[in-house]
Amino acid sequence: MEKNTAFLFAGQGAQKVGMAAECRGNEQVARLFDAAERIRPGIVSMMLEGSQDELNRTVNTQPAMFIADLAYAYVAEETHGRPMAVCGFSVGEIPALTYAGALTVEDGLRVICKRAELMDAAAAEHAGAMIAVVGLACEAVEEIAKSIPNAWAVNYNAPEQTVIACAAQSADAVLQAAKAAGGRGIRLNVSGAFHCPLMQTAADGLQAFLTDIPFDMPAMPVFANRTAAPYPTDPAAMRKLLAAQVISPVRFVDTVINLELYGAENFVECGPGKVLTGLVKKILPET
Numbered sequence: 001m002e003k004n005t006a007f008l009f010a011g012q013g014a015q016k017v018g019m020a021a022e023c024r025g026n027e028q029v030a031r032l033f034d035a036a037e038r039i040r041p042g043i044v045s046m047m048l049e050g051s052q053d054e055l056n057r058t059v060n061t062q063p064a065m066f067i068a069d070l071a072y073a074y075v076a077e078e079t080h081g082r083p084m085a086v087c088g089f090s091v092g093e094i095p096a097l098t099y100a101g102a103l104t105v106e107d108g109l110r111v112i113c114k115r116a117e118l119m120d121a122a123a124a125e126h127a128g129a130m131i132a133v134v135g136l137a138c139e140a141v142e143e144i145a146k147s148i149p150n151a152w153a154v155n156y157n158a159p160e161q162t163v164i165a166c167a168a169q170s171a172d173a174v175l176q177a178a179k180a181a182g183g184r185g186i187r188l189n190v191s192g193a194f195h196c197p198l199m200q201t202a203a204d205g206l207q208a209f210l211t212d213i214p215f216d217m218p219a220m221p222v223f224a225n226r227t228a229a230p231y232p233t234d235p236a237a238m239r240k241l242l243a244a245q246v247i248s249p250v251r252f253v254d255t256v257i258n259l260e261l262y263g264a265e266n267f268v269e270c271g272p273g274k275v276l277t278g279l280v281k282k283i284l285p286e287t
Contacts (some may be wrong), residue, residue: 006264007076007083007099008280009069009092010271011250013190015061019272020071021048028074032105036067039109043067058123058191062091062116065271066108069095073270080268085230087223087255089276090155090194091115093245099270100218102231102238107213111242114209118202119194119246125201127168128193130154131175136183138162138253144177154195155250158282165193199246207243215239221262228254252276256283 023029033044040063046054047064055064069092088096094115098108133141138153141162145151151170155163164174171187178185192198215238221230224241226248231238256267256279267287269277280287 004263004265005080005083006259006267007073007086007096008267008269008271008276009073009086009088009096009099010065010269010273010276011089011092012058012061012065012194013188014271014273014275015055015065015068016272017050017052017055018048019064020068023071023075026071026074026078029071032067032070032074035105036063036109039106040113056189056191058120059116062119063109063112065091066095066098066112069271070099070105070108072272073099076268076270080266083220083268085221085223085259085262085264087259088225089252090225090245090250092271093222093225093242095270096222097218097231097242100220100222102215102218102222103213111206111210111213115202115206115246118205118209119192119199122199122202123192123194126193126198128166128196128198129168129171129174130163130165130188130190130193131171131178132157132161132163132186132188133174133178134161134184134186136160136162136178136181140181140183141178144174144181148173148177150198152196153249156253157250158253158279161279161282163188165196165198167193167198195245195247195249197247203243203246206246207239210239210243213239223255223259225250225252225255227251228258252279253283256280260284260287
């Protein structure tokens with residue numbers, strides 16, 4: 001274990017065809033791929049050599065990201081050893097919990113597949129969008145969201161990068177308000193408005209599904225998106241928190257700060273890219 005290392009598990013939006021292909025020589029990854037094919041046949045080949053459009057569908061993106069994130073974590077472990085703590089960004093929270101031992105790989109796969117199915121259905125029922133607002137403090141972005149119907153500040157990515165989730169008909173108003181306030185709005189390539197009340201049916205469905213999923217005490221702290229603090233160790237409380245994550249903001253800024261306070265000095269991204277470690281540099285410039 002590297003006492004000062006935290007693993008960060010990437011979220012939806014980082015997916016790309018061919019991700020984790022370089023991890024296939026690892027024995028744990030080979031077993032992971034086999035388990036994935038048993039539970040969701042075809043997902044590994046889609047991840048490695050399918051089309052980007054197919055991979056970008058929420059029902060495919062989330063299980064593919066689960067597999068890729070875990071694969072990168074197993075390979076990172078060869079270099080860094082076991083981390084002192086972990087966290088995941090949105091969908092990355094499920095592979096983080098699995099890596100820490102709170103869920104088995106098989107149960108983690110079942111959870112992620114169900115989550116993806118429920119969120120995809122909620123997005124189809126409630127058309128929405130997500131817009132990253134850059135160049136404004138989070139308080140200013142919160143005020144923009146409050147001023148527009150069916151809009152919520154949801155992802156606190158960096159000191160001057162906050163994402164608003166909104167109903168589809170509110171997206172143009174969000175973009176205009178961000179520009180008027182001196183910021184810049186960037187519409188994200190996602191299929192719905194995640195981490196907001198429009199996902200309530202998905203959260204309810206996931207809570208019901210998790211009732212039959214066993215949870216164990218994690219081997220290391222798993223910092224939660226909703227609280228920016230370690231997951232509780234009581235299984236019922238863990239299920240409730242994981243289901244609520246679907247409709248709750250991702251407090252990444254607070255999470256990174258709390259990980260540093262916990263002792264983390266080295267942040268390793270487990271996923272296809274460097275988005276999260278790039279955000280860490282904005283949150284902790286001295287890192």
